[in-house]
Amino acid sequence: MSPATATQTGPTQPLQQPAEIRIYNTLTKTKEQLEPLRPPQIGMYLCGPTVYAESHIGHMVGPVIFDTIKRFLSYSGYQVTWVVNITDVDDKLIAKSRERQIPMSQIAVEMTADYLANLRELGVTQIDHLPRATDHMPQIIRFIESLESKGFAYEVDGDVFFEVSKDPHYGQLSNRTLEAMQGEGGEAAGKKRAAGDFALWKSARHGEPAWDSPWGKGRPGWHIECSAMSHEILGETFDIHGGGLDLMFPHHENERAQSSCCHDAPMVKYWMHNGLMRAGEKGKVGGKSDRQTSDDAAGKISRSKGAGGLSDLIRRHTGERIRFFLLRTQYRSTIVYSEEGLDEAGTALATFYRFFERFAEITGESFYDLPAPRTRDAGSVDPGGDPTLTEAVALRDKFLAAMDDDFNTGLAISTLFDLLRTANRFIDQQGLAAGAAADSAPVQTLKTLGGVIRDLTAVLGLFRKPPLDSGDSQADAELTEALMRLLIDLRKEARAKKDFATGDMIRDRLGEAGIALLDKKDGTSWERKS
RNA sequence: GGCGACGUGGCCAAGUGGCUAAGGCGAUGGAUUGCAAAUCCAUUAUUCGUCGGUUCGAAUCCGACCGUCGCCUCCA
Incomplete structure (x- = not known):
């Protein structure tokens, strides 16, 4: 069954289709013609980070491609509203808060700042809304109440679970059947009716951040904040939902279940998933080695493996270079990260x-x-x-x-x-x-x-401003420019006198210092070698 | 075990039925240059993991096999 047919938006007027844009929809596994629900408006949601630690380069794939998609759709005549959520309440944040002995909210503020700074460096400037979960508790609670009253959720001792078997389409997005899912059920296994059921609301244990709710003090489960906030800003059904491939299950599957059951309408028309980034092997670029000795466990980049330090990477490579690097690969494929x-x-x-x-x-x-x-x-x-x-x-x-x-x-x-x-x-x-x-x-x-x-x-969001020598202050840059001017003039004079030895020495010594001279008809300029 | 993705020149990477298999990096030759660098021109995969099959025709579809990776638990 096609989700596209389930949405009625009234009589379609003869809208001038600006272009034939095709999108690969993970739900149908095919490329589909982009036909927005309410042209020329397009609602677009991307799953943002849980802000418990510094972001790494893999977190940027989604934002960069979606930033580019929004730029391109706007260029093509659409008016795009792009939402990226910030999940600032969650088990990992609580754990981090204990570990560092500071409030969860402080960690969230710090890590959100880190995330946003990184986005800025990579030229991700098109986001319209950055809703935080903790700013939407009333909406989240109302959402859960609604699911409960419609019989999709049940409460056990202050916890509320979504009953997966009540959703006839559960598993559709990630292509799995309930039978095939036989997990342990996690820590709440004893409370849940089925192992696949997941938490909408978690009751608070001592000392944990908590909000008042009809079920007592507690906090939202994962997934629900995205359903509540996308609904709040983009409506019951919206056009595009994106995220990394690893979020397809359980996150997006659960989001989809919550939203479509709550509203009795499809949540999203086009599901888009970007490929994940992998860490490359060690530096060696060997000859023709027949045997693939992959002793270096190259795998998905993730925080749990200690990935981070994106701001350092930006300092060394510039945000533009990273953006360009990401954009050179089709967004659905795996990108192998390497310094080379x-x-x-x-x-x-x-x-x-x-x-x-x-x-x-x-x-x-x-x-x-x-x-x-x-x-x-x-x-x-x-x-x-x-x-x-x-x-x-x-x-x-x-x-x-x-x-x-x-x-x-x-x-x-x-x-x-x-x-x-x-x-x-x-x-x-x-x-x-x-x-x-x-x-x-x-x-x-x-x-x-x-x-x-x-x-x-x-x-593509490239070349927004001239490349800067990262780390240079304005004064340093001016001094460098003046010194370079001097050296270039000295060399020019030497060459005019056919004193090529001196001219070449200047060029060679600068080369050793990492600077290349570019002689042209109308003068000489310079650049840093990368 | 279940589900899924991928395997294209030295490296990265487009291309999913039919003109000479994009582009980048690298390499080689040439133009240019005092010499270089930059720029331009030319060359660099009769071949797309392997073996079969479908077809007038496949890197592109099907099957088997080999290999890499992801999800199934937190993850962009």
Whole structure:
């Protein structure tokens, strides 16, 4: 049975479908045409973190891809409301609170700040609502009451459980049958009617954070906060629900059960699950070794294995590099994390940065200041018979087609490289350099090319601002710039006198210090080697 | 044990029935350069884990096998 058919939104008016966007729906295991419930509005929910510890890079996969999805959907003419929850009450938080001898709420505040700072660094800026579980106790309690009154839940000594067998569709999302699930039932096994039943409300033990409820003092179970808060903000049925593959069961299965039983309506139209990140093996890149000696237990990255330190990773690699690294892989596949992979992403990114410098030198305009068109239509370009622009338009179309097909960011990025080559080739062929007449036709064409690249990279949330040398203060950066200017001028003078030995020494010594010089027709610039 | 994903060049990674198998990193040759770097051009998988099968035709569908990984307990 298709969940899509179960939703009635009244007469569908002839809405202009902005684009043929297809989404892989984990519920149906097929790619489906995106048809929002209430176009042009789209409601989107992503399961956020339980804030008991620092986030690690794996936590960023979902936010980065969904941030990109929202940017792309907005670009395609939709108005997206994106919600990411913060779960700030839970067993792990309580345990952490005991361990550190500080209130649970303080840990939650600290770790939420850490999470948000990381999101900011990775350019995740599109979230509209960040609801916290503890701010929604009345809604959560009402939700549970409603389930209880409809016969889907039962109370035992202050605990309330969802009775899984009452939901005829239970197991549909994660594709498992009740019979196949024969767990132990966890610590509350003795109280539950069936092992698969799960807690909606947990009675408080001594010293635990607790809220008043019809069942006595206690706290919400896992799952229920997402049902209550998504309902509060996005309604009974909304368009897209996302999260990591590992949340499919039990979290999403239970969420779905709670919400659809409570409202007697499908909870979500499109379920999306991103792949998980794995830790790569050790550094060695061997030759052709026939035997796969995977002595290094490479597995899913998780907090329980001590993963963390994302802010340190950002400091070393920059948020943009990490975002780019994540976006180069299709969101449903496993991403293997490795330092080498991140380094390579940095190398690839440098090609973009060099083009932006070239662009600025020739046009006199900063790439980063170019306006990014807000819609596909506004961003379209009329090539007017120009072969270079014709090529660019074709590549832009390819980019958009890739994104239309279940947000294939990896394929989309490949067209960006093609676009870069097109632009660089054009510059070379035209012999463009600093000082070119601003109103000349080639410069205008280059500006148009730059505009297309600006447009598309903005959809991916890249190049929002010039790359900074992380850790440098403003004053240090200025000093570095002045010293580099001096060295470059000295070398220039030496070379003018054909004193190549001195010139090369300056270049070599800078190279040893991790700085590369780039000689161009119109002068020399420098960059840090990654 | 149950359910599921994946296995594409040296590495990363698109492509899920049919033009010459994207793109990145790396490598090699060339243009350019005083020499480099950057940029551009060219080359770098007759082949897509293995073996069968379906088909006029498969990396793409089916089966078996090998291998890697995930979920089934907290996890983005």
